[in-house]
Amino acid sequence: MLRDITIGQYFPKDSLLHRLDPRVKIVLTLCYIIMLFAASNPIGLIIGIVFLAVAYGVSGIPAAMILKSLKPVTPVIIFTAALNMFFIAGDPIWSFWKIQITVQGLWTAVVMSIRILCLIAGTSLLTYTTSPIALTDGIEQLLDPLKRFHLPVHELAMMMTIALRFIPTLIEETDKIIAAQKARGADMESGGLIQRAKALIPILIPLFVSAFRRADELALAMECRCYRGGEGRTRMRRLKIQGQDIICCIITGFCIAAVIAVNLMAPHLIPM
Amino acid sequence: MLAIKTEGLTYTYSVGTPFEKTAVDHIDLEIEQGEFVGVIGHTGSGKSTLIQHFNGLLKPTSGRVLIHDTDLWAKDTDRRAFRFKVGLVFQYPEYQLFEETVYKDIAFGPVNMGLSAEQVDQQVREAAAFVGLREEILQKSPFELSGGQKRRVAIAGVLAMNPDILILDEPTAGLDPKGREKVLGEIKAYHKKRGNTVLLVSHSMEDIARYAHKVLVLNRAGVMMYDDTAAVFSRAEEIWKGGLSVPQVTRIFSLLREQGFPVNESVYTMDFAVQEILRLLGKEASHA
Amino acid sequence: MGKEIIEAQNVVFGYPLEGGRKSPVLRDVSLSVAEGSFVAVLGHNGSGKSTFAKHFNGILTPDSGTVTVCGINAAQEDRLYDIRRQAGMVFQNPDNQIVATIVEEDVAFGPENLGLPPEEIRRRVDKALTAVGMAEYMHHAPHQLSGGQKQRVAIAGVIAMTPRCIILDEPTAMLDPQGRREVMEAIKKLNQEQGITIILITHYMEEAAQADRVVVMNDGRILLDGTPREVFSHVQELKDVGLDVPQATELCWRLRQEGCNLPEGILTEEECAQALAQLLEVGPHACH
Numbered sequence: 001m002l003r004d005i006t007i008g009q010y011f012p013k014d015s016l017l018h019r020l021d022p023r024v025k026i027v028l029t030l031c032y033i034i035m036l037f038a039a040s041n042p043i044g045l046i047i048g049i050v051f052l053a054v055a056y057g058v059s060g061i062p063a064a065m066i067l068k069s070l071k072p073v074t075p076v077i078i079f080t081a082a083l084n085m086f087f088i089a090g091d092p093i094w095s096f097w098k099i100q101i102t103v104q105g106l107w108t109a110v111v112m113s114i115r116i117l118c119l120i121a122g123t124s125l126l127t128y129t130t131s132p133i134a135l136t137d138g139i140e141q142l143l144d145p146l147k148r149f150h151l152p153v154h155e156l157a158m159m160m161t162i163a164l165r166f167i168p169t170l171i172e173e174t175d176k177i178i179a180a181q182k183a184r185g186a187d188m189e190s191g192g193l194i195q196r197a198k199a200l201i202p203i204l205i206p207l208f209v210s211a212f213r214r215a216d217e218l219a220l221a222m223e224c225r226c227y228r229g230g231e232g233r234t235r236m237r238r239l240k241i242q243g244q245d246i247i248c249c250i251i252t253g254f255c256i257a258a259v260i261a262v263n264l265m266a267p268h269l270i271p272m
Numbered sequence: 273m274l275a276i277k278t279e280g281l282t283y284t285y286s287v288g289t290p291f292e293k294t295a296v297d298h299i300d301l302e303i304e305q306g307e308f309v310g311v312i313g314h315t316g317s318g319k320s321t322l323i324q325h326f327n328g329l330l331k332p333t334s335g336r337v338l339i340h341d342t343d344l345w346a347k348d349t350d351r352r353a354f355r356f357k358v359g360l361v362f363q364y365p366e367y368q369l370f371e372e373t374v375y376k377d378i379a380f381g382p383v384n385m386g387l388s389a390e391q392v393d394q395q396v397r398e399a400a401a402f403v404g405l406r407e408e409i410l411q412k413s414p415f416e417l418s419g420g421q422k423r424r425v426a427i428a429g430v431l432a433m434n435p436d437i438l439i440l441d442e443p444t445a446g447l448d449p450k451g452r453e454k455v456l457g458e459i460k461a462y463h464k465k466r467g468n469t470v471l472l473v474s475h476s477m478e479d480i481a482r483y484a485h486k487v488l489v490l491n492r493a494g495v496m497m498y499d500d501t502a503a504v505f506s507r508a509e510e511i512w513k514g515g516l517s518v519p520q521v522t523r524i525f526s527l528l529r530e531q532g533f534p535v536n537e538s539v540y541t542m543d544f545a546v547q548e549i550l551r552l553l554g555k556e557a558s559h560a
Numbered sequence: 561m562g563k564e565i566i567e568a569q570n571v572v573f574g575y576p577l578e579g580g581r582k583s584p585v586l587r588d589v590s591l592s593v594a595e596g597s598f599v600a601v602l603g604h605n606g607s608g609k610s611t612f613a614k615h616f617n618g619i620l621t622p623d624s625g626t627v628t629v630c631g632i633n634a635a636q637e638d639r640l641y642d643i644r645r646q647a648g649m650v651f652q653n654p655d656n657q658i659v660a661t662i663v664e665e666d667v668a669f670g671p672e673n674l675g676l677p678p679e680e681i682r683r684r685v686d687k688a689l690t691a692v693g694m695a696e697y698m699h700h701a702p703h704q705l706s707g708g709q710k711q712r713v714a715i716a717g718v719i720a721m722t723p724r725c726i727i728l729d730e731p732t733a734m735l736d737p738q739g740r741r742e743v744m745e746a747i748k749k750l751n752q753e754q755g756i757t758i759i760l761i762t763h764y765m766e767e768a769a770q771a772d773r774v775v776v777m778n779d780g781r782i783l784l785d786g787t788p789r790e791v792f793s794h795v796q797e798l799k800d801v802g803l804d805v806p807q808a809t810e811l812c813w814r815l816r817q818e819g820c821n822l823p824e825g826i827l828t829e830e831e832c833a834q835a836l837a838q839l840l841e842v843g844p845h846a847c848h
Contacts, residue, residue, distance in 0.1 A: 133661045165661045168703040173367075179329055180368040183360040184429060185352060185384030202380070205370035209415065217656035224617060224649045225670040225717065226641055236668040236681040315706065315736045420605070446733050448604040448763040450802035475736050478807075517737055520807035520829050527833035533840055542807060546814045549836060553820070554844040 022138030069124035154230030280335035310480030313490030359435030365426030399432035600771035648718035654710035708739025808832035
């Protein structure tokens with residue numbers, strides 16, 4: 001069923017974005033988010049949109065995937081837009097009874113919506129172009145300096161890796177358990193909320209028992225391969241910053257600078 | 273009335289994606305009531321997919337499945353009712369146990385059937401007896417039991433529904449020789465007592481040779497052969513070439529036949545092998 | 561003459577029960593394994609074979625008696641790391657040994673734990689995967705592999721640590737015949753080409769028959785110890801403790817019981833066919 005689809009929407013391709021160091025991508029994504037929310041006028045926003053469009057173009061991710069990532073957020077956007085449109089004070093454009101839409105409200109709604117859309121699309125681009133294991137490696141190495149503050153960085157990374165490793169396996173197992181219980185007449189489709197919750201027990205208990213058993217066996221197997229925690233461990237693959245990473249950082253830096261510059265030069269081009 | 277009948281049964285996974293795969297390809301099958309059928313095929317031959325059609329867990333991509341002459345996917349068919357008529361024991365069934373006591377777990381099926389408490393009790397105890405579980409075990413937690421005991425509990429859970437058709441997917445997987453013999457012996461005894469239809473899916477030709485009347489050989493999503501056990505084993509060379517293993521005795525006799533000895537074509541059990549050699553030597557066996 | 565890589569002397573072990581008692585599993589077992597040999601430990605479930613194997617890399621320590629692995633006393637907790645560097649272990653469940661999301665990363669896990677430099681790890685990973693025939697699956701995810709392939713990855717993960725000895729605890733119990741064949745071939749290759757000592761715990765006699773030496777365990781004791789031919793000729797003893805012998809061996813044994821003149825020590829189908837052919841040539845005088 002879900003066997004052949006990797007978790008986290010990773011979309012394998014061989015583009016520049018796919019080849020960037022994951023640490024760089026994570027940091028640049030954060031910078032992008034800051035860029036979006038720092039822009040205080042439309043030109044700044046447009047810079048953000050263009051930046052995103054170029055990034056997507058370079059990555060080779062099909063446009064359909066962008067829409068896919070935005071679909072779940074649509075209710076949030078509509079809700080936020082509505083809130084902003086109807087409830088911000090200012091110069092009214094349209095009114096009916098007690099409800100009115102103001103110019104400020106309209107612009108705020110538009111800006112907020114664009115920000116959220118770009119935010120989601122931007123972070124989705126990160127997960128589309130970076131495999132879960134690369135993300136884990138990136139996060140682990142970014143957080144590495146925090147080890148001196150006793151943050152269990154290695155352990156966290158190991159947990160994430162093992163979780164990612166076992167998600168497809170556990171999904172398969174869940175399918176099997178569901179099939180086995182259905183074969184004995186378990187009914188998970190009918191009944192009220194409570195009944196359906198109860199119907200999950202024959203699925204969840206075997207699943208949990210199995211997960212604990214796997215953890216036990218896996219821990220033993222790891223110990224037998226001389227695992228002693230993070231101390232003294234080396235890694236076969238070390239992430240290395242390359243020329244292309246530096247170039248992307250510079251480009252992003254310029255964009256942020258541009259946004260700030262535009263903020264300072266034309267602060268209130270449009271009432272926002 | 274046929275127990276199971278399929279017409280052009282086809283099942284394809286992940287239709288329309290690049291991962292599309294036809295697991296079962298236009299299978300026409302007729303299994304009579306009361307048969308004990310061994311189903312063999314290597315991994316990927318479609319065994320597990322095929323049997324999940326018989327209790328309505330999977331919907332055919334095309335074709336029909338009829339149980340006791342009822343089309344499972346006709347508009348008014350109550351498919352859930354058929355889950356109780358066609359009992360399916362999956363591989364490593366011990367991993368599906370979940371109740372507080374063995375009794376309750378075995379009772380899960382009968383309770384879902386809506387039976388009265390007395391009937392549930394009767395069917396649970398009968399099923400437990402069939403698989404050789406003693407009284408004391410019924411009140412224990414399934415998680416306290418050994419692997420072999422857990423498997424029996426899981427099998428009992430399906431037997432307790434008193435299905436007309438019992439399908440077991442590799443019930444001896446992971447068991448040692450003693451364990452295998454016990455489980456298969458119990459299934460054989462169950463079949464004899466109940467007279468229902470039993471399908472035994474297995475990789476082990478030896479097991480099938482000893483217990484099944486008929487053998488269904490699957491190969492690459494299709495039916496390679498469906499015939500009486502003796503007839504199937506007489507075509508051992510074909511099966512061997514299809515990538516499946518045959519019992520050693522069958523191979524040995526195949527080698528003898530190659531050398532020109534007039535040995536019987538369908539030797540697949542130890543007893544028959546012994547008898548056959550003695551027959552050629554002009555002797556009777558002193559004990560069977 | 562090889563050094564003894566594992567020496568177990570008078571090992572007694574029991575699992576702790578409630579009330580401070582112990583459930584006896586190993587009752588005074590002694591075994592010496594020469595370096596470079598391929599030893600199979602055969603026994604049904606409950607014979608103590610897996611428990612015994614877990615003493616060979618310090619997972620369990622004897623209640624009395626000693627186990628010495630590569631010259632180190634396995635009871636010394638602070639030397640476990642050194643022991644496990646030299647004695648690797650492969651377990652029964654293929655899934656629950658694989659840690660990483662990609663094959664090559666999992667094989668690198670062991671060397672990474674040893675703190676080796678990245679280039680050395682890379683070299684070892686490539687070599688190990690090639691040795692088990694899984695090099696082309698280097699970038700696959702574990703859930704895309706079959707059982708036999710997963711076990712081979714697990715074996716690669718162990719040999720990447722260049723141990724002197726590998727202990728395999730029923731590695732094929734959960735695999736289909738194809739997977740079993742793949743794993744056995746990989747193991748034999750490692751033993752023959754690289755001289756790695758192999759200790760194979762199994763209940764499949766076809767696998768034990770491929771070893772240099774078979775140790776049969778029953779009820780916590782060693783029952784038989786010798787070459788496969790020697791051990792399997794004790795057909796009655798093996799049957800008494802619930803074990804099988806290859807059908808080729810059993811057939812000849814049964815015929816011998818009927819008075820036929822057949823040689824002992826037959827193991828394979830070819831040998832059996834040959835012996836039977838000679839018997840049939842002689843005709844009725846062959847038996848009395």
